[in-house]
Amino acid sequence: MVNIDEWTITKAVLDAQRGCTDPRLKTLLDSLVTHLHDFAREVRLSESEWRAGIQFLTEVGRFTDSKRQEFILLSDTLGLSTLVTAQNNCKPEGFTESTVFGPFFVKDAPWYDNGEDIANGAHGEPCFVNGTVKDNEGEPISDAHIAVWQSDKDGFYDVQRPELSRLQARGNLRSLVDGRFYFKSIVAAPNPIPNDGPVGRMLSAAGRHPWRPAHLHFMITAPGYEPLITHIFRDKGPYLDSDAVFGVRSSLIADWERHDAGSALANGTPSSIPYYTLRYDFKLFRARPLARAQTP
């Protein structure tokens, strides 16, 4: 292991990893090292480019904290998140498709009862969301945990507004006995991914725009079913065809229906301002049998 050059280094690292007792980890590390080295050789990575790469990752680390995940943003914008989501969520037709998780999920968001206003003061036109959670056979799933999060009318998430002292436009609900859920919120707007950090600089240098089409995040979990992480996208809005994180699926595009001022609300009284309604029915996939889940 002396006098290693740019060609013999790959075998030297794989040899050093021969003692790895976790076969799956060994597969991952061996493949990662091989592809990383192939990349560096293919482009003949220079020392100053290597230093720029180290500096870039250091900056990504500096921008990451409990409210912002710049590494997820990097994975999203490089298409890795969509790749991993796609190859792990192949489900039969009819089940709700998954898409990327994104960098803005927050643990410990408030819980709400069905019908409550999860906007919690966030600005935007009112939107009444309702839908159902059902299973393989179309039977309702009660007590499913539904986590929702979204941007406000300016395209910002609450965690991007340092002046806020509370979480807005996000929350947790449970589906009712008949699988239904409903809440009030605001209409999400197209939003740029946070582009004041290293990932934003990368997009700009690569000639890419940072915009995402308007969407509402859902994470729905229920015992015995595969967790569903997805968005509902707003039909006819901009960027549906050039999402900065490659997450749009046509089955997830829905109509945010607009109602003029004066239209009747659910309780029959006329609304003094325009509002929107959105309905989406989710179909969860029953968790695969253990024998299959255990294959690596």
Place this chain on the structure above:
Amino acid sequence: MVNIDEWTITKAVLDAQRGCTDPRLKTLLDSLVTHLHDFAREVRLSESEWRAGIQFLTEVGRFTDSKRQEFILLSDTLGLSTLVTAQNNCKPEGFTESTVFGPFFVKDAPWYDNGEDIANGAHGEPCFVNGTVKDNEGEPISDAHIAVWQSDKDGFYDVQRPELSRLQARGNLRSLVDGRFYFKSIVAAPNPIPNDGPVGRMLSAAGRHPWRPAHLHFMITAPGYEPLITHIFRDKGPYLDSDAVFGVRSSLIADWERHDAGSALANGTPSSIPYYTLRYDFKLFRARPLARAQTP
């Protein structure tokens, strides 16, 4: 760009990067994305493995600060640093070889005159280091900037000892008119790369040890010459054949000669304790002509 799957995502990202106006950056990004995706497809990366990877990089970021560079450590231990060093420092026989930079260089270390003690209080057996800096034709290079850094007898660098209020066993010197340099220090010991962080956990999980053979870091720069970043390794010590960062080159192994107590020092007086001497002559490579340096 809708309904992208794990196979079409690569083309979608490359298409998004078509607007990149910097051709070299486009080459780097296109190759990086392709190899990253190939890796994720080859191992069929799962969502929990993806999350573990994000968490790992987040930890690497958390461990990186002005005194510790965990991303460089990651690059070193994955063999990327040696690969990049090797493919960028191919020099004719006889010129001093380069090796990895490592994570422990500190800007603004103290300056010393030749002959001074750069240990600055670090513990270890005394070692008198001397050598020369010469050029392509063997002519001395005067006024070369020589930066030195090393571990103490316990294998720790000063920046790994939070109780220290000053920099130890590192410094800057200039070569004399005849190309000579000389200083007093201590004998470096084999040292584990810092293994209390995520990279240490990775090595352990991969069945690898964290040790490096004893070495002394040099960075030597002089106008008109290629910068030289290298180590001098201590002959006959452990780990020369299993360096955790793959950096050993046989031309960089030198004899740290031991002298018993009572042996005469350079000034003729007998030393009351044993000491070591090390001599190494460096040969710098004249910077390549611009025409070559400009090719990407």
